[in-house]
Amino acid sequence: MKIFVTGASGYIGGSVAALLASNGHEVRGLVRSLAKADGVRAKGIEPVIGTLDDAALLTAEARAADAVINAADSDHQGAVEALLAGLAGTGKPFIHTSGTSLVGDEAMGAPSDAIFTEDTPVKPEPDKEHRVALNKLIVDAAPGVRTIVLCNSLIYGHTLGAPAQSVQIPPLVAQARESGIARYIGRGLNIWSNVHIADMADLYSLALEKAPAGSFYYVENGEASFGDLVRAIAGALGLGEAQSWSAEDAVAKWGRELAVFALGSNSRVRSNKARKELDWTPTRSSVIDWVENELVK
Numbered sequence: 001m002k003i004f005v006t007g008a009s010g011y012i013g014g015s016v017a018a019l020l021a022s023n024g025h026e027v028r029g030l031v032r033s034l035a036k037a038d039g040v041r042a043k044g045i046e047p048v049i050g051t052l053d054d055a056a057l058l059t060a061e062a063r064a065a066d067a068v069i070n071a072a073d074s075d076h077q078g079a080v081e082a083l084l085a086g087l088a089g090t091g092k093p094f095i096h097t098s099g100t101s102l103v104g105d106e107a108m109g110a111p112s113d114a115i116f117t118e119d120t121p122v123k124p125e126p127d128k129e130h131r132v133a134l135n136k137l138i139v140d141a142a143p144g145v146r147t148i149v150l151c152n153s154l155i156y157g158h159t160l161g162a163p164a165q166s167v168q169i170p171p172l173v174a175q176a177r178e179s180g181i182a183r184y185i186g187r188g189l190n191i192w193s194n195v196h197i198a199d200m201a202d203l204y205s206l207a208l209e210k211a212p213a214g215s216f217y218y219v220e221n222g223e224a225s226f227g228d229l230v231r232a233i234a235g236a237l238g239l240g241e242a243q244s245w246s247a248e249d250a251v252a253k254w255g256r257e258l259a260v261f262a263l264g265s266n267s268r269v270r271s272n273k274a275r276k277e278l279d280w281t282p283t284r285s286s287v288i289d290w291v292e293n294e295l296v297k
Contacts, residue, residue: 003208004065005029006052006072006079008045009036011197012097012152013071014161018043019201020208028061030072039162052079062086062094067208071097075131080138087145093208096138098151100193100218102128104265108247109186109226112266118216118273127261135216142214148207153193153220153269155200156287158294166197168262169287171254172233173295182234183245185264188227192267193220196284206278218269221282226263232291 003020007013008029021027021044029045030052031037037047050057052072058079062068063086070083074097087094102124103116116122124132141147155166176182200219207217227242234242250259274280284290 001066002026002064003028003067003069004048004061005045005069006058007070007097008040008047009162009164010072011159011164011166012155012200013069014040014043014164015159015197015201016069016071016204017045018161019205021045023205028065030061036162043161052076055082058082059086065092067093067095069095069097069204069208074098075134077134077137080134084138084141084145089144091143091146091213093146093148093211094138094141095148095150095204095207096135098131098135098149100151100153100267100269101261101265102131102135102151103269104128104261104267106260106264107190107266108250108260108264109184109188109190109244111189111191112268114266115268115270116218117270118218127257139214139216146211146213147215148211149216150203150207151216151218151269152200153195153218153267154287155195155197156290157197157284160197160201168192169229169233169291171258172230172263173237175253176233176237176239180239182230182237182239182242184226184230184242185245185247185250185259188230188244189225190264190266191223191225193223193269194287195219195221195282196290199282199284202282203274203278203280206280210278217274217278218271219274220269220271221284222286223268224287228288229291232288233295236291236295
């Protein structure tokens with residue numbers, strides 16, 4: 001199968017593209033510069049130089065492909081519209097990468113009992129209204145395009161593709177190394193679901209093969225509080241006891257988006273639908289085990 005992947009030098013897109021290439025697919029991957037091209041080429045991916053703003057390029061690549069995976073930006077509507085235009089009326093698969101911060105709150109370290117399945121109504125915070133609307137636009141493009149939205153939780157593990165890092169754990173690690181103190185926000189009782197990068201990539205492959213048009217799936221295999229996660233980071237780095245950080249200091253360091261929605265919120269989802277409909281069987285250990293045993297390798 002000829003597959004076009006955006007974000008091919010990134011953490012998610014690079015891992016998915018590398019897995020698909022290793023499985024024998026012909027993969028073309030969007031990268032932003034020549035400097036990124038060699039890294040993806042080494043993983044068996046043919047680089048395509050461009051950005052998500054190159055609408056004509058995206059439409060042409062989508063039209064020439066048997067399937068498209070958008071893994072570069074969960075919120076870039078122009079790119080989504082260009083890719084869907086290239087696939088319009090073909091019934092070919094289009095997998096869009098979303099993220100479960102769309103169910104996130106502004107708890108800043110406080111706990112929540114709210115758990116979401118695909119059937120749970122979502123009333124997003126204002127910052128995430130666009131993401132929810134874009135996911136609906138994609139799902140509603142079916143059946144002319146076999147659209148699938150995979151909504152990833154916190155992803156951990158070393159990349160399968162060209163060198164790249166995930167969004168949530170690396171900033172916590174970097175701050176801990178810089179300051180000598182691992183810090184969680186507020187009480188650190190906020191909980192995120194999580195998934196290993198290899199299990200996540202497996203689900204993309206299964207969705208490409210099996211998911212019906214107009215599908216939406218949450219992607220998770222366990223959950224942990226940020227307090228426990230940061231304490232594990234402190235232990236892995238050989239630091240002292242993890243400490244609380246005020247919301248104001250966290251936002252000053254990481255910015256509102258990262259501090260509030262990626263590190264301070266609750267985002268608890270369940271993937272029973274993916275397990276049942278796509279026979280997804282994630283096997284990797286918990287995020288805490290990974291941090292304790294593999295983070296510094």
